[in-house]
Amino acid sequence: MTTKHEPYYVPAQSAWPIIGAVGLFLIAFGAGSYVQQLNTQQSSGGYILTAGIAVILFMIFGWFRTVIHESMAGLYSSQMDRSFRQGMSWFIFSEVMFFAAFFGALLYARMIAVPWLGGASNNAMTHEVLWPTFEAVWPLVTTPDGTKTEAMGWTGLPLYNTIILLTSSVTLHFAHVSLEKGKRTALTLWLGATILLGLAFLVLQAEEYIHAYQEMGLTLASGVYGNTFFLLTGFHGMHVSLGTVFLLVLFFRVLKGHFTPDKHFAFQAGSWYWHFVDVVWLCLFIFVYVL
Amino acid sequence: MSTITQDSPAAHDDHHDDHHHGAPKGIMRWILTTNHKDIGTLYLWFSFIMFLTGGAMAMVIRAELFQPGLQLVEPNFFNQMTTVHGLVMVFGAVMPAFTGLANWLIPMMIGAPDMALPRMNNWSFWILPFAFAILLSSLFMEGGGPNFGWTFYAPLSTTYSPDSTALFVFSVHIMGISSIMGAINVVVTIVNMRAPGMTWMKLPLFVWTWLITAFLLIAVMPVLAGTVTMVLTDKYFGTSFFDAAGGGDPVMFQHIFWFFGHPEVYIMILPSFGIISAIVPAFSRKRLFGYSSMVYATASIAILSFLVWAHHMFTTGMPVFAELFFMYCTMLIAVPTGVKVFNWVATMWRGSISFETPMLFAIAFIILFTIGGFSGLMLAITPVDFQYHDTYFVVAHFHYVLVTGAIFSIMAAAYHWLPKWTGNMYDERLGKIHFWCSTISVNVLFFPMHFLGLAGMPRRIPDYAIQFADVNQIVSIGGFAFGLSQLIFLAVVLKCIKGGEKASAKPWDGAEGLEWTIPSPAPYHSFSTPPEVK
Numbered sequence: 075m076t077t078k079h080e081p082y083y084v085p086a087q088s089a090w091p092i093i094g095a096v097g098l099f100l101i102a103f104g105a106g107s108y109v110q111q112l113n114t115q116q117s118s119g120g121y122i123l124t125a126g127i128a129v130i131l132f133m134i135f136g137w138f139r140t141v142i143h144e145s146m147a148g149l150y151s152s153q154m155d156r157s158f159r160q161g162m163s164w165f166i167f168s169e170v171m172f173f174a175a176f177f178g179a180l181l182y183a184r185m186i187a188v189p190w191l192g193g194a195s196n197n198a199m200t201h202e203v204l205w206p207t208f209e210a211v212w213p214l215v216t217t218p219d220g221t222k223t224e225a226m227g228w229t230g231l232p233l234y235n236t237i238i239l240l241t242s243s244v245t246l247h248f249a250h251v252s253l254e255k256g257k258r259t260a261l262t263l264w265l266g267a268t269i270l271l272g273l274a275f276l277v278l279q280a281e282e283y284i285h286a287y288q289e290m291g292l293t294l295a296s297g298v299y300g301n302t303f304f305l306l307t308g309f310h311g312m313h314v315s316l317g318t319v320f321l322l323v324l325f326f327r328v329l330k331g332h333f334t335p336d337k338h339f340a341f342q343a344g345s346w347y348w349h350f351v352d353v354v355w356l357c358l359f360i361f362v363y364v365l
Numbered sequence: 366m367s368t369i370t371q372d373s374p375a376a377h378d379d380h381h382d383d384h385h386h387g388a389p390k391g392i393m394r395w396i397l398t399t400n401h402k403d404i405g406t407l408y409l410w411f412s413f414i415m416f417l418t419g420g421a422m423a424m425v426i427r428a429e430l431f432q433p434g435l436q437l438v439e440p441n442f443f444n445q446m447t448t449v450h451g452l453v454m455v456f457g458a459v460m461p462a463f464t465g466l467a468n469w470l471i472p473m474m475i476g477a478p479d480m481a482l483p484r485m486n487n488w489s490f491w492i493l494p495f496a497f498a499i500l501l502s503s504l505f506m507e508g509g510g511p512n513f514g515w516t517f518y519a520p521l522s523t524t525y526s527p528d529s530t531a532l533f534v535f536s537v538h539i540m541g542i543s544s545i546m547g548a549i550n551v552v553v554t555i556v557n558m559r560a561p562g563m564t565w566m567k568l569p570l571f572v573w574t575w576l577i578t579a580f581l582l583i584a585v586m587p588v589l590a591g592t593v594t595m596v597l598t599d600k601y602f603g604t605s606f607f608d609a610a611g612g613g614d615p616v617m618f619q620h621i622f623w624f625f626g627h628p629e630v631y632i633m634i635l636p637s638f639g640i641i642s643a644i645v646p647a648f649s650r651k652r653l654f655g656y657s658s659m660v661y662a663t664a665s666i667a668i669l670s671f672l673v674w675a676h677h678m679f680t681t682g683m684p685v686f687a688e689l690f691f692m693y694c695t696m697l698i699a700v701p702t703g704v705k706v707f708n709w710v711a712t713m714w715r716g717s718i719s720f721e722t723p724m725l726f727a728i729a730f731i732i733l734f735t736i737g738g739f740s741g742l743m744l745a746i747t748p749v750d751f752q753y754h755d756t757y758f759v760v761a762h763f764h765y766v767l768v769t770g771a772i773f774s775i776m777a778a779a780y781h782w783l784p785k786w787t788g789n790m791y792d793e794r795l796g797k798i799h800f801w802c803s804t805i806s807v808n809v810l811f812f813p814m815h816f817l818g819l820a821g822m823p824r825r826i827p828d829y830a831i832q833f834a835d836v837n838q839i840v841s842i843g844g845f846a847f848g849l850s851q852l853i854f855l856a857v858v859l860k861c862i863k864g865g866e867k868a869s870a871k872p873w874d875g876a877e878g879l880e881w882t883i884p885s886p887a888p889y890h891s892f893s894t895p896p897e898v899k
Contacts, residue, residue, distance in 0.1 A: 084479045087397035091488035099495035102535035109531040157481040164549045175591025187614035219610035295603030298612035
């Protein structure tokens with residue numbers, strides 16, 4: 075072996091994973107119980123869930139603090155850095171597949187389930203016998219059992235949100251370029267702008283939900299159009315929230331001067347995550363709103 | 366007490382003082398560990414406990430089916446047993462066993478110091494027992510546990526399911542998170558941590574098959590998460606993904622579920638192919654025949670696995686072109702699978718074969734898995750499947766590929782690598798007794814099921830028509846015998862851990878691979894300095 079192998083840091087025993095396991099258990103058990111107790115007087119599930127979230131937050135805080143300390147201490151070789159990068163990429167791929175399940179449901183409902191209920195393919199009798207008055211149109215504003223709702227247009231709020239999120243991807247890219255060029259002030263400003271745009275997106279999204287529920291009668295229970303609309307935009311919104319928190323942490327780390335032009339995996343990961351969330355929104359905008 | 370796994374003194378700093386010491390002591394060693402061997406051991410023991418748990422449920426099923434009529438359990442409890450037996454065996458026994466083997470073996474096989482992300486590795490394991498605690502505890506709740514089959518078809522899992530379904534959903538979420546993190550760890554380890562000179566086409570096949578398995582896991586476990594989420598909202602939050610009255614479709618459930626479910630089937634068999642490809646050459650004292658074709662065949666199976674899901678749904682009334690498409694794609698899988706079977710046989714051809722327990726299990730795997738493959742081809746023929754669908758023929762088919770396939774390969778792997786793990790040889794005589802008891806009883810258990818299915822006995826029903834009584838009795842006796850045989854395995858493993866003839870670094874003279882270059886038992890930290898691979 076001619077080249078010397080770099081050391082690979084194998085951390086010692088750590089308590090964070092088991093704390094995380096307990097936290098996840100409390101979240102799962104609490105959420106499960108909470109959902110079961112929705113229409114009852116009991117509320118133990120909610121408390122367990124809250125406790126679980128608290129434990130997980132504690133774990134995330136402590137685990138990341140450990141990792142940041144190790145990173146600042148220079149324990150991570152470039153090979154470790156590659157492990158982190160590859161790990162993050164595969165995590166994002168798994169997220170893509172999570173959204174794929176819901177996009178699959180949307181496309182199946184739209185291209186197959188609803189037309190079949192209207193008698194397409196070999197389903198003439200389904201239509202005739204079960205739902206003779208049903209009209210197969212998309213967006214599905216009247217379900218086979220007669221629930222009525224309104225379709226969300228793509229102009230107005232959704233369009234503004236698209237512009238906001240696309241812009242935020244650009245500002246984040248500028249932040250990254252500034253980081254690589256070592257321009258601290260520009261980095262701080264561009265990153266701050268990205269976070270503000272993310273928050274603006276979330277506020278408008280909440281506005282849209284309120285509008286949908288209160289004025290349009292578009293709810294989680296208004297048939298498969300509302301189902302796919304809320305689950306897709308809802309999970310996307312959760313990802314934007316998480317991404318915003320991620321960027322906020324990066325912002326404080328930037329203020330502390332944690333990143334160097336050539337070593338900033340955490341920034342890279344946050345930026346990948348944000349761009350991914352942005353791409354999901356583009357697909358959402360096209361398939362949920364426009365088409 | 367962090368450990369820098371390299372000999373450079375420059376890499377030390379003050380809190381890394383017990384560098385390269387052995388394992389810490391006590392229970393906290395296992396709870397806090399970041400060591401791939403410890404975590405592998407945890408996975409393997411967990412898997413074995415789940416295997417016995419799921420096995421106990423199978424015993425309840427076979428006891429109830431010993432006679433026609435209802436005698437031991439309520440039908441609802443019977444349904445819970447079939448459901449939880451399936452979930453426990455798939456997510457609790459087979460998958461963690463493979464992850465345990467991956468943890469133990471992959472770093473040693475590629476010359477890495479540990480898994481790429483050791484703390485996440487610990488987390489991936491420790492959330493699993495919690496997930497199963499939630500799932501199993503739901504059995505004891507009011508209304509009972511999941512009773513809709515491990516495939517949780519809507520509307521059984523939505524409209525007609527017990528109150529505890531939410532707990533089922535969240536426990537599946539945790540199992541999914543565990544699998545995804547485990548898989549990411551495996552991929553990153555293989556891609557990034559190979560020793561210098563360990564090029565792609567030198568990787569042991571176990572590593573190759575696990576790499577491809579991990580890719581499948583990352584691709585489809587999130588889809589399972591999506592599916593259970595839709596079940597949750599359909600049941601509790603008024604959505605109608607799987608309800609025609611709201612514009613959804615129960616068949617859509619099956620499409621999304623099996624988009625996960627079919628690759629899942631290969632997730633549970635591809636690592637087996639890797640194991641058999643390690644054991645057959647070792648005991649034939651020959652190089653593996655057709656190494657590169659094995660790699661390509663594994664990749665082809667993985668790609669095809671995304672194109673065959675609807676062969677589980679031939680009777681749902683899909684358009685004919687879809688039935689034909691999925692039928693032909695399914696049959697195509699026989700080609701790469703056949704390549705593998707022929708390669709194993711060709712490896713044994715004119716080899717100097719000896720029949721130690723791992724080899725016995727490997728040969729049984731080749732024969733019995735192939736039987737399961739053939740019954741799979743029968744099921745793939747759409748018009749014929751109309752007859753077989755949801756009968757015991759299907760039960761026989763997937764138990765041949767999962768028990769005499771996946772489980773037998775795991776047993777083979779355990780015997781093959783036990784000397785490396787424990788430093789002691791296992792008791793060969795006991796091992797052979799375990800093998801013959803298992804192999805005879807497993808065939809008494811599953812082979813007659815084919816005839817039950819062909820004669821029309823439906824699966825997942827606690828009662829049956831009187832003409833099936835004789836065969837069911839034989840099947841149940843086989844089942845009890847197979848269950849009891851596994852206690853022999855427990856005895857072999859415990860005996861081997863306690864002591865026995867000391868194993869050399871390479872106890873199998875025909876075995877190849879980096880794991881045989883280090884002493885037995887493998888030191889707590891192997892390959893702190895990467896070996897050179899020629």
